[in-house]
């Protein structure tokens with residue numbers, strides 16, 4: 266049986282069946298440090314490694330067997346290329362130690378952890394049968410909202426337990442939430458992979474801040490990273506609440522929530538068909554400012570429970586739409602079968618929905634089909650999950666002063682996404698220099714998005730941030746292969762600490778929905794207004 270390649274070096278030959286198992290912890294360093302050769306071997310004298318389940322940012326996960334207990338287990342083993350970095354290996358062990366202390370039904374159980382003699386870190390956990398939510402949403406598309414509420418409540422409860430233990434997950438995303446069947450529930454969730462978690466409880470406040478917002482180290486997965494981390498501000502357990510909000514959005518629509526840093530913009534939640542109570546919960550979980558979010562994951566879990574039970578949600582008075590009150594939909598089982606009672610809020614939503622449907626049908630002639638929960642099916646586009654966790658923020662070097670800056674020509678017909686006038690060319694001294702050159706055969710930006718123009722962004726930044734500007738702010742950002750801004754790639758050059766002007770500029774750029782030249786890195790100086 267050939268072992269899978271986990272580090273790009275190509276498949277290697279595993280022990281043939283029937284070989285005497287090799288004790289990986291006690292001896293052959295080469296074997297211990299080359300995870301492909303783990304297949305068929307025995308780790309720490311008791312864990313036989315049977316097959317590889319997959320690999321992520323930091324490690325590979327193997328299915329194995331506890332030889333003494335004859336029980337299935339899963340083992341996560343650090344990738345060899347990280348093995349040389351004691352910091353990362355330490356973090357890996359910390360992952361195990363932190364997670365093993367949580368002890369919650371919705372957190373995967375860690376039963377053992379350690380290091381081989383060769384210094385490869387590993388931890389052992391219960392082996393789960395099922396799939397992670399990333400696979401579910403890829404396969405099934407958007408999920409009905411009652412399912413999303415049920416799933417999310419379990420994750421919120423797991424997070425609440427972790428936070429109580431001083432553990433912040435920091436990488437909540439569908440791929441880290443495993444779905445299995447338990448007690449007749451096909452949507453029973455276990456949260457996996459506290460690989461990026463830090464034990465904040467044992468650190469001082471200053472250390473906590475530093476650990477969550479290290480300069481140059483933006484931890485998490487693009488799309489699920491809270492705005493305060495992008496801004497380099499102080500961060501705490503509420504980054505997990507934001508990430509859970511993003512996960513809920515993903516499950517409901519198949520899409521990540523739009524980047525909408527800044528509270529002055531219009532709501533861009535594309536969840537019109539989701540019940541108002543759930544929309545309100547999402548808005549609060551995804552609030553730009555941590556203080557406007559749920560203060561605890563427990564509070565979020567309670568609101569999700571109330572929504573599921575139809576007893577209303579408890580949102581900040583005045584700051585959010587009124588919560589749904591009364592049962593949305595009561596389902597009664599009796600000898601004659603199942604009967605449904607529609608509550609007033611749902612009835613109101615149905616009447617409103619029907620009215621809107623009639624209105625738009627008359628106007629446009631057609632509407633996309635909706636599933637029974639009201640989540641539109643047709644417009645939701647399933648996108649590939651963003652890449653592995655970002656360990657370090659985008660690392661393109663600042664444009665060197667010796668490099669001849671090129672001024673991107675303004676795009677005459679660009680609609681102004683951020684400001685009223687996009688046509689003004691950049692002033693002399695306000696430069697945009699692509700730090701990389703895209704290939705001639707790179708794909709064109711999506712037609713639906715307006716073409717990017719730093720001049721347009723600059724105009725908007727001037728308009729929105731004029732009050733805070735006192736000097737030139739230098740920003741750098743990258744575009745992906747589709748010409749979209751890569752979340753997490755926006756950096757303020759030059760200063761480690763952001764001030765108001767920089768934060769405002771950074772926020773405006775991140776909110777931009779302009780298309781950029783695919784694959785380019787931009788460095789642009791925005792002069793004071």
Ligand SMILES: Nc1ncnc2c1ncn2[C@@H]1O[C@H](COP(=O)(O)OP(=O)(O)OP(=O)(O)O)[C@@H](O)[C@H]1O
Nearest residue numbers: 318319320321322323326339391392393397440458
């Ligand atoms: N305890 C487990 N039981 C069964 N399968 C598991 C278990 N833990 C992880 N897996 C599966 O193993 C595969 C690899 O998991 P891993 O955590 O390395 O992926 P990842 O979330 O992409 O990682 P990372 O967060 O490090 O980038 C995934 O398909 C995951 O669902």
